[in-house]
Amino acid sequence: xxxxxxxxxxxxxxxxxxxxxxxxxxxxxxxxxxxxxxxxxxxxxxxxxxxxxxxxxxxxxxxxxxxxxxxxxxxxxxxxxxxxxxxxxxxxxxxxxxxxxxxxxxxxxxxxxxxxxxxxx
Amino acid sequence: xxxxxxxxxxxxxxxxxxxxxxxxxxxxxxxxxxxxxxxxxxxxxxxxxxxxxxxxxxxxxxxxxxxxxxxxxxxxxxxxxxxxxxxxxxxxxxxxxxxxxxxxxxxxxxxxxxxxxxxxxxxxxxxxxxxxxxxxxxxxxxxxxxxxxxxxxxxxxxxxxxxxxxxxxxxxxxxxxxxxxxxxxxxxxxxxxxxxxxxxxxxxxxxxxxxxxxxxxxxxxxxxxxxxxxxxxxxxxxxxxxxxxxxxxxxxxxxxxxxxxxxxxxxxxxxxxxxxxxxxxxxxxxxxxxxxxxxxxxxxxxxxxxxxxxxxxxxxxxxxxxxxxxxxxxxxxxxxxxxxxxxxxxxxxxxxxxxxxxxxxxxxxxxxxxxxxxxxxxxxxxxxxxxxxxxxxxxxxxxxxxxxxxxxxxxxxxxxxxxxxxxxxxxxxxxxxxxxxxxxxxxxxxxxxxxxxxxxxxxxxxxxxxxxxxxxxxxxxxxxxxxxxxxxxxxxxxxxxxxxxxxxxxxxxxxxxxxxxxxxxxxxxxxxxxxxxxxxxxxxxxxxxxxxxxxxxxxxxxxxxxxxxxxxxxxxxxxxxxxxxxxxxxxxxxxxxxxxxxxxxxxxxxxxxxx
Numbered sequence: 001x002x003x004x005x006x007x008x009x010x011x012x013x014x015x016x017x018x019x020x021x022x023x024x025x026x027x028x029x030x031x032x033x034x035x036x037x038x039x040x041x042x043x044x045x046x047x048x049x050x051x052x053x054x055x056x057x058x059x060x061x062x063x064x065x066x067x068x069x070x071x072x073x074x075x076x077x078x079x080x081x082x083x084x085x086x087x088x089x090x091x092x093x094x095x096x097x098x099x100x101x102x103x104x105x106x107x108x109x110x111x112x113x114x115x116x117x118x119x120x121x
Numbered sequence: 122x123x124x125x126x127x128x129x130x131x132x133x134x135x136x137x138x139x140x141x142x143x144x145x146x147x148x149x150x151x152x153x154x155x156x157x158x159x160x161x162x163x164x165x166x167x168x169x170x171x172x173x174x175x176x177x178x179x180x181x182x183x184x185x186x187x188x189x190x191x192x193x194x195x196x197x198x199x200x201x202x203x204x205x206x207x208x209x210x211x212x213x214x215x216x217x218x219x220x221x222x223x224x225x226x227x228x229x230x231x232x233x234x235x236x237x238x239x240x241x242x243x244x245x246x247x248x249x250x251x252x253x254x255x256x257x258x259x260x261x262x263x264x265x266x267x268x269x270x271x272x273x274x275x276x277x278x279x280x281x282x283x284x285x286x287x288x289x290x291x292x293x294x295x296x297x298x299x300x301x302x303x304x305x306x307x308x309x310x311x312x313x314x315x316x317x318x319x320x321x322x323x324x325x326x327x328x329x330x331x332x333x334x335x336x337x338x339x340x341x342x343x344x345x346x347x348x349x350x351x352x353x354x355x356x357x358x359x360x361x362x363x364x365x366x367x368x369x370x371x372x373x374x375x376x377x378x379x380x381x382x383x384x385x386x387x388x389x390x391x392x393x394x395x396x397x398x399x400x401x402x403x404x405x406x407x408x409x410x411x412x413x414x415x416x417x418x419x420x421x422x423x424x425x426x427x428x429x430x431x432x433x434x435x436x437x438x439x440x441x442x443x444x445x446x447x448x449x450x451x452x453x454x455x456x457x458x459x460x461x462x463x464x465x466x467x468x469x470x471x472x473x474x475x476x477x478x479x480x481x482x483x484x485x486x487x488x489x490x491x492x493x494x495x496x497x498x499x500x501x502x503x504x505x506x507x508x509x510x511x512x513x514x515x516x517x518x519x520x521x522x523x524x525x526x527x528x529x530x531x532x533x534x535x536x537x538x539x540x541x542x543x544x545x546x547x548x549x550x551x552x553x554x555x556x557x558x559x560x561x562x563x564x565x566x567x568x569x570x571x572x573x574x575x576x577x578x579x580x581x582x583x584x585x586x587x588x589x590x591x592x593x594x595x596x597x598x599x600x601x602x603x604x605x606x607x608x609x610x611x612x613x614x615x616x617x618x619x620x621x622x623x624x625x626x627x628x629x630x631x632x633x634x635x636x637x638x639x640x641x642x643x644x645x646x647x648x649x650x651x652x653x654x655x656x657x658x659x660x661x662x663x664x665x666x667x668x669x670x671x672x673x674x675x676x677x678x679x680x681x682x683x684x685x686x687x688x689x690x691x692x693x694x695x696x697x698x699x700x701x702x703x704x705x706x707x708x709x710x711x712x713x714x715x716x717x718x719x720x721x722x723x724x725x726x727x728x729x730x731x732x
Contacts, residue, residue, distance in 0.1 A: 016532030016560045023543070023552055024535055057524050084527035085520050106531035109538045 004030050006120040007047060011040040011063065012055035012082065017105075021053065024109055025116055037061025041069060044077060051119045053112075054099075056083045056090065064094070071097045078119050082107060134324040141316030142309075149305045149312075160297045164290050168207070169250060172265040172285035175205060176248075180269045180281040183213060187269055187279040190215060192230065195222040202283065209255060209262055210284040218243040221279065242266035242282050252287075261287040326354045330361060342369040397494070399472075402479060403446060404488045407432045419472070419495055421465060442474060442491055449476040450489040460496065471497045514683060521685020521694055525567050529560035570695045574684060574702055581623060582707075587662065587727070588618040591650055594631045598639060606645030607638075614652045620662055620727050622707050630703040633696040634666045634723055641670030641721060655726055661709075662729050667722040673715040681713055 007030040010021040018033050025031060032047055034040040038061050044052065056063035067079060081094045084105045091102045101115055179202050186194035199211040203224035212234070215221040223229040234240075238253050248267045255262040262284045269279040326348040333346050342365055348358035393400060399416035403409050409427040417423055420436070427435045436443040441461040449456050457475040474493035481487045536557050543549040595602075595609055602609060638648045646669035655663045673681065680686040682701040685694040704711045708728055715721035 012528075014528040014532075016529050016556060016563070019552065019556045020532040020535035023539055023549055023556075057520075084524040084531075105527040106534040109535055 004028075006030060006051075007032060007049040008116065008120075009034060009040065009043055009047070009049035009052045011035075011037070011052060011058075011066065013058045014055070017055065017082070017107075020107070021112075024112060029116065029120065037063070037066045040066050044070065044075060049077060051116065052077055052079045053082050053103075054079050056081060057085070064090070064097075067094060067097045067099060080115055133327065134320045137320035137323065138313070138316050141320070142313050145309055145312035145316070149309050153301045153305045157294075157298055157301055160301075161294045164293050164297070165287075168285060168287065168290045169263060169265070171207075172263055172283050173248060173250075173267070175202060175208065175285075176265050176267040176281050176283045179211065179213075179283070180267045183281060184269055184271065184278065187213070187215060187221065188271065190221070192221050196227070196230075198222065199224040207286045207289050208283055209260070209286045210282075212239075212282040212284075214239075214243050214280040214282070216278050218280070238264050239282075243280055245280070246277065253284075255284055255286075261291065263287060323354075326350050326358065330354070330358055333361065333365075337365055337368070342372060399493045399495075400490070401442070401446075401493075402488055402490045403432050403450075405450075405486065407447065407450065407489070409435055410488065416493075419463075419470065419493065442472075442476075442493065445474060445476040446489045446491050449478060449491075450486070453478055453486065460500070468497075470495055471500045517686060518684050522567075522571075525685075526564055529563045532560045533557055567695075570699060574695060574699055582621045583624070584619055585622050585624050585627070586618045587620055587622075587627075587652065587664065588613040588615065590624060590628055591631055591652075591664075594628065594635050595650075597632070598635050601639060602648070605639060605642065607642050608645075608647045610647055610649035612649060612651030617654060617662060617729060618652065620707075620729055622727065623703075626703045626706065630700040633700045637697065637723075638666060638668035638670065638721075641668050641672070643670075646670055646720070660729055662727045664725040664727065665722055666725075667720060669720040672717040672719050672721050673713070674717050678713055678715050678721075682711070 008021075008025060009032045010018055011034045012018055013035050015035075018035070022031060022033075032043050032049060034043050036058055040052070040054070041061070043049065054063045054066060063081060063083070067081075070077060070079065079099045080101045080103060081091075081099045082103045082105060083090070086104050094102055100119070101111075103111055103115075179198060183195055183198050185191075186198070195213045199213055199222040202208060203211045210226075211222070211224040212220060213222040214234075218233055220229045220232050220234060234243075238251050241251060242249060242264060243266075245266055246268055248265070251264040251266075253262050253264050254260065264282060264284055266280050266282045268277050269281060270276065271278055329348060330346060333344060336344060345362050345365070346358040348355050350358075393411065393413040396413055396415055399419045400411065400413045401409065401416050401420070402411040408429055408431050412420070412422065412424050412427055420442075422435060432443050432446060433440075441458070441463060445456050445458060445461075455475065455477045459473050461472050461474055463470050463472055472493040473496050474491055476489060476491040478486055479488040479490050536553050539549065540553070591613065599609075635648070642648075647667075649665075649667045651665050651667075653663050655661045677686075681697050684698040686697075701711055704725055704727070710726045711723060713721055713723050
């Protein structure tokens with residue numbers, strides 16, 4: 001059951017979200033946390049996670065900026081957007097930039113676990 | 122006036138001709154009369170002298186025949202003399218006055234003639250000349266009689282009479298008279314012609330002058346009089362030319378001025394007509410003088426309608442423009458009204474208007490002027506913008522709210538969903554017990570803040586010391602400041618720190634400002650808090666929080682007090698909105714000035730407690 005070779009990056013400026021990912025996936029995957037976009041890009045560069053759960057609304061470099069950067073640099077990493085506010089155009093744009101899924105907060109643990117196991121199997 | 126315009130020179134000319142003709146006529150008549158008289162006298166004297174000479178001669182040759190009564194000789198003498206020119210008859214009387222000889226009248230020899238002339242002649246002791254009418258034809262004749270005396274004796278021996286016809290003389294006189302008349306007539310004609318010529322010469326320049334003056338009087342000043350007579354009339358013409366030139370210069374100057382005024386007026390009219398603002402002016406009796414085209418449209422009045430009517434009649438005494446203008450004129454001051462509503466036939470119109478007093482060059486008040494602009498469209502636009510702003514603000518609030526609620530909700534949901542699976546895991550339960558209440562508290566705090574932000578409530582205001590409150594806040598954050606190398610500069614004025622307020626909310630507001638400053642200076646800096654009077658006129662308390670942090674851009678400065686607007690890594694975005702609300706609740710104000718990269722200053726004003 002343990003799959004510590006698979007690394008997941010969680011990017012969110014909210015401590016509650018980071019904590020909930022910790023309890024949800026921390027016992028199965030190698031989790032790395034970032035609370036802003038710059039940190040996220042740095043970790044993606046250095047630690048090469050397989051999957052990123054990326055929040056959109058963050059101060060400074062936000063989720064969409066990070067996604068654009070990854071798209072431009074053609075990084076081989078799967079990105080799932082997690083957001084509190086849903087907007088069709090944001091979802092469309094995210095998907096056009098390579099996001100594989102778009103999850104709405106409050107998150108459903110079933111969705112998160114399913115995506116993690118699918119991507120990292 | 123018209124009769125005077127009729128050229129007088131013609132009458133003057135006629136008069137001159139008449140006068141000179143009269144003078145010539147009189148002179149000529151006098152000359153003719155005198156000459157004729159002299160001439161007649163001369164001719165008469167000549168005739169008389171000739172007759173007397175003939176008679177004396179006859180007497181001389183007939184003396185002896187008279188002494189001897191030789192009638193034959195006497196008769197011969199008589200017949201010889203009677204042949205002389207102009208001699209009509211020769212009568213010789215003897216000593217006894219009887220006819221001794223009578224030419225061509227032999228039958229009268231020896232008779233005594235009884236007619237009066239003969240009697241006088243016979244009795245005459247000295248030569249006698251009697252003018253008589255002779256014969257049936259009553260020819261004018263001089264009867265010349267010479268008494269005949271013997272030498273050295275006084276005794277008369279006879280009388281010689283010669284009848285000398287005056288017909289020749291008369292015809293000679295007549296001829297002389299005729300000549301004189303002809304000469305006189307010729308002279309008169311010449312004189313008249315001369316007088317006409319001279320009259321013309323004198324009056325022509327005058328009539329020219331008159332013609333010019335008439336033309337000048339009728340307005341034709343583009344002419345000069347060409348008179349070079351070298352006399353008073355020439356002088357008059359010269360003076361007149363000078364005068365006309367002066368008048369012409371003046372007139373040209375006036376025309377120039379008029380043109381300037383006309384073009385200036387046209388220019389002004391154009392400006393007024395081109396103005397996008399309405400303009401109305403009134404005189405000192407508040408009667409309308411000017412109304413430009415835009416004003417006509419806005420006020421729905423025409424120039425003709427309002428001209429010279431009083432403002433209250435034109436606009437109605439409740440019209441805001443009337444009120445403004447009347448007040449401006451009465452109080453002699455400029456009035457500006459950013460928004461006034463005027464009733465119109467359809468929708469009401471909003472105007473921005475200003476009124477000011479009109480003065481003349483010497484500063485005397487001569488009327489009042491109002492300029493106004495239709496801002497109905499701008500107002501509608503403003504309303505739309507406000508609505509858009511409200512919607513945008515609502516959007517920001519909704520998005521902020523969603524973010525701030527859904528994050529803790531998401532955490533709670535995950536923890537709760539994992540509970541059945543992991544409730545026996547002590548590590549999970551430990552995290553559960555920390556995270557779930559914390560996240561619930563977050564939501565609760567958010568709701569509380571939102572309520573606080575929108576709550577209209579009368580805070581319990583008490584007298585409090587602002588300095589004390591600020592120092593309390595600084596004390597609370599001193600550890601954090603020390604850690605982040607932030608230095609506190611105290612510029613609190615101890616003499617004016619008492620205000621009426623709510624300590625709890627003010628404490629929170631000051632805390633937010635200090636937290637904001639600390640977060641703006643992650644690499645250290647100075648927080649300076651100063652208090653003091655706003656100004657000598659305004660006794661309110663001024664509190665300034667200055668940091669030397671990263672500062673804010675214009676967009677942030679503008680939105681800093683809006684709910685959920687945040688640039689912070691942490692935080693909800695309600696702190697500054699709440700601070701703003703708290704200061705407003707205290708009837709104060711809060712503003713921010715910031716230079717990006719150099720720091721920011723929040724300036725508060727709070728009413729000071731009345732003593």
